[in-house]
Amino acid sequence: MVYDPYKIMNMIKILTLVAIMLLTVAGLNAYNLKTSKQEENKSESKNEVMSMKGKKILVAYFSWSGNTKYAAQYIAKKMGADMFEIVRKKPYSKEYQLCTEEAKAEKEANERPAIKGKVDNIAQYDVIFIGVPVWWYTAPMPLFTFLEQYDLKGKIVIPFCTAYSGPSSTLKDIVKATPNSEHRDGICLITKEMGGKGMEKQNAKIDKWLGSINF
Numbered sequence: 001m002v003y004d005p006y007k008i009m010n011m012i013k014i015l016t017l018v019a020i021m022l023l024t025v026a027g028l029n030a031y032n033l034k035t036s037k038q039e040e041n042k043s044e045s046k047n048e049v050m051s052m053k054g055k056k057i058l059v060a061y062f063s064w065s066g067n068t069k070y071a072a073q074y075i076a077k078k079m080g081a082d083m084f085e086i087v088r089k090k091p092y093s094k095e096y097q098l099c100t101e102e103a104k105a106e107k108e109a110n111e112r113p114a115i116k117g118k119v120d121n122i123a124q125y126d127v128i129f130i131g132v133p134v135w136w137y138t139a140p141m142p143l144f145t146f147l148e149q150y151d152l153k154g155k156i157v158i159p160f161c162t163a164y165s166g167p168s169s170t171l172k173d174i175v176k177a178t179p180n181s182e183h184r185d186g187i188c189l190i191t192k193e194m195g196g197k198g199m200e201k202q203n204a205k206i207d208k209w210l211g212s213i214n215f
Contacts, residue, residue, distance in 0.1 A: 055156075056124050057081035061131035062143050064092060064099065066196035067162040071189055072131045074199075074206055075160070079215065081129070088142045089114040096194075106141040115142050118149065127156040128181075130174055134161050134188070137168035144177060152181045158213065159186035166190070184213040 059076040063069035063085070076083045090113070092099045106113060119125075130147075132139040139161070159174035161167050167188035175183050187209040189202045 055126040057127045057129070058084060058119065058122070058125040059129040059131065060084045060086060060119070060146065061129075062086040062133070062140050062146075063131075064133060064140075065194035067189070067191055067194060067199055068131045068133050070196040070199040071160060071162060071202065071206065072129070074203060075129055075131075075210070078207070078210060079129075081127075082125075084117075084119050086142050086146045087116040089116050100135075103135045103140060107136045107138065111141050112145040112148065113142050115145050122150050122152075125155065127158065128152065129158045129160060131160045131162075132170065132174075134163035134166075134168055134170045137170070138173045139170050143174070147174075147177045152178050155181050156184060157181040158184045160189070160209075161186070162189045162191060164190070164192060185209075 057076075057079045059072045059079070059081045061068050061072035061083070063072070069085070072083060072085075075081070092102050122128075130143070132143050157174070157178045159171045161170045163170070167186075171186035171188065174186070187206070189199075189205065191198060191202070
């Protein structure tokens, strides 16, 4: 059999052209699919932002030195939210070392210390921010007393905390304690000071966080 080199070359060119065309079509289909998915995600994100408008918001917090109180007040002001301070009925010691010992004993005993007051008509709130300092790698025990008093099913619960080094399990423990709620990512505000000093430096971080969870 005699092979015509010109015919062979033409056939190779045709096959190459066909392959290029198929790859181009496949690439366009992949690009269109990716673009469509991105637009869908943007639409879902926009709908979530819109869904937050008109929501009734509560900021509930426990604070000992004042750092968490500052963060709670800042969030409440930004959100136009109501506030509720979780206060242990028998106050903790004002002396730092004694307070840590009291908190440690409560945690080890898994106590639910009595707290003052209750939220009036908690059913009216759609979103509840919950803030605490990190004590012994978790939330202070009065926070769990507070959470166990209410039915938060279907509400959006958003945790935040203040700490010297990091959140440990605090944010996760708040989520775990509200299993029937929806949740948004929490935030830990790191500070080396007490009494609310220097907390204004955290404002930009709080703003960025609120934006990231569509507020």
